[in-house]
Amino acid sequence: MNRDEFREGLRGGFPIMVAASPFGALFGALAVDNGFSIADAVFMSAAVYAGASQMVGIELFGNNVQPWLVVLSVFAVNFRHVLYSASIAKHIRHFTLVQKFFAFFLLIDPQYAESERRAERGLPVSFSWYLGFGLIIYFPWLVNTAIGAVFGQLIGDPKAIGLDVLLPIYFLGLVLGFRQRDRFLPVVAASAVASVAAMHFVGSPWHVSIGALAGVLLAACLPQEREPGEMPAIEKEA
Amino acid sequence: MDAQHLTLIYLIIAAAVATFATRVGGYVLITQLKHIPPRIEAALNAVPAAVLTTLVAPAFVYGGFDVATSMLVAFAVGLRLSSLRMLLVGWIVVMVIRHLIL
Numbered sequence: 001m002n003r004d005e006f007r008e009g010l011r012g013g014f015p016i017m018v019a020a021s022p023f024g025a026l027f028g029a030l031a032v033d034n035g036f037s038i039a040d041a042v043f044m045s046a047a048v049y050a051g052a053s054q055m056v057g058i059e060l061f062g063n064n065v066q067p068w069l070v071v072l073s074v075f076a077v078n079f080r081h082v083l084y085s086a087s088i089a090k091h092i093r094h095f096t097l098v099q100k101f102f103a104f105f106l107l108i109d110p111q112y113a114e115s116e117r118r119a120e121r122g123l124p125v126s127f128s129w130y131l132g133f134g135l136i137i138y139f140p141w142l143v144n145t146a147i148g149a150v151f152g153q154l155i156g157d158p159k160a161i162g163l164d165v166l167l168p169i170y171f172l173g174l175v176l177g178f179r180q181r182d183r184f185l186p187v188v189a190a191s192a193v194a195s196v197a198a199m200h201f202v203g204s205p206w207h208v209s210i211g212a213l214a215g216v217l218l219a220a221c222l223p224q225e226r227e228p229g230e231m232p233a234i235e236k237e238a
Numbered sequence: 239m240d241a242q243h244l245t246l247i248y249l250i251i252a253a254a255v256a257t258f259a260t261r262v263g264g265y266v267l268i269t270q271l272k273h274i275p276p277r278i279e280a281a282l283n284a285v286p287a288a289v290l291t292t293l294v295a296p297a298f299v300y301g302g303f304d305v306a307t308s309m310l311v312a313f314a315v316g317l318r319l320s321s322l323r324m325l326l327v328g329w330i331v332v333m334v335i336r337h338l339i340l
Contacts (some may be wrong), residue, residue, distance in 0.1 A: 023321060040246060047254035056293065057253055067249050079285045086264030089260045104261040162332045165305050167320040168297035171290050173321030176313075178287040187284045188291045193293035194326040196299045208292045215288025220281040 016110045017137045022052050024141045024159040026166060028148025033163065034062030038149040045145040049138065050108060052174055053077040059167055065205035074206055086110040091115060091125040091159065099127045106134035118236025183219050191215035287339065308332040 024045065031041035036058065048054055053074045060070045084107055092103055092115075110133055115125050178184060195211025202210065267274075275281075298309050312328030 019322070022325075026325075033293070036246070036301045037243075040243075040250070043247075044250045047250055048257050051256050052290075053253070053257060056289075056328065057249075059293065061246070061249065067245060067252070070249060071252045072258050073289065074253040076258065076285055076289045078260040079282060080259045081260040082264040082267070082282065083259070083266060085261050087266050089265045100265075104265065105258060108262045128286055160336075162336065164330045165301075165308050168294055168301070168305070168309055168327055169325055170315060171293045172309060172323065172325045173316050175287055175290045175294055176316045177321070178290075181283060182286065183284060184281065184287060187287050191240075191288040191291035192295035195295050199296040204240065207296055211295070212285070212288040213293030215291065216281050216284050219284030219288075220277045222280070224276045224280060225273040 001131075002126060003099050005124075005126050005128040007131040009134075011134045011135040012013040012114060013110075014128075017140045020137060021140060023170075024144030026170070027051060027058070028056050028145040028150075029152030029163070029169065030148075031145075032060045032149045032152035033230055034058040035156065036132040037065075038146060038153070042142055042146050042151040045142050048074070049105070050074075050078050050081075052171075055167060055170060060205060063204055065208075067198070069205055069209065076212060079213040080109075081112075083105060084109075085191070086202045087110060088115055091119045092130070096126055102134075103127070106130075106138060109136070110137070123173075129156065151208075183222055184221065190218040213235030304332050304335040307335060 027045065028038075031044065031054075032038065033075045036044070044054055044057070048057070056077050057070055057074050060073055065073075085104060089106070092100065095103055111130075114133060115130065118129070119125050175188060184186035191211045193215055195207040198210035199207040294309075298306050301309070308328045308331040311331045314325040315327045316324040
């Protein structure tokens, strides 16, 4: 371990930790609102460590969606990480197997983006730097989840204090974060129409899979413009 | 521990394994595959926006006047500002409608 690079990682991750903190608390509060205990919420933050998919998970769990569909949805929301891990491969090939295990576990959007940026500037993507950057975000994420969960238990009716609009707006913000991608508008339009129709004709939770499938199939069927192998732009989470 | 809580614990573990799989998957694939077929790549690329849209659109259509208004205003804010500000503005709008107007 290189102390200077570890500290450099801590400094780099600090602003992201601050920006992510309210979302950790929000997750904790909403998790409790959806039937989680405080320990469950912290356990999920510690084990999954992927904010957006955790929100999706508690929302579906709270609506009594079948467990396999909850896991599938978490998988689907996190699918972009496949692209990150493919693209980061060339920078972390020198990590040991154990180091790679930790590196992949901590591979959230900003971790990926900053690693790519660091490599681009010719700086070494060392394990010390990577771990420092990751841990300063990881542990506060757990603490903020616990804080949010504690306060969430004190809340009676979430509608009276406007908690129920936060998740749709949060997801709306995430959708907007993808708007630079190819075929964004047709994909969103197809998924929106299909999910609204499925909600009406089939009912929850099927609107999620039916709506998502419509957008994904459309993207595969539309004429392909981009050169194969080119990586898409990174979007920031939260 | 009752059965429902046990289901939740297993659910969280499964979600964690699924998430870890996505984070390792690309590395494993890229060291095997030379290149991904463009249509598969386009489909994968569309997954997050497609999934997330299904959690937004029905809430907007079936959520009622207060939720829809708050989401519209948040959308306008989100084109320019961070998602944290979107949440704040959307929350203020829904609280004003619920407690002061309706």
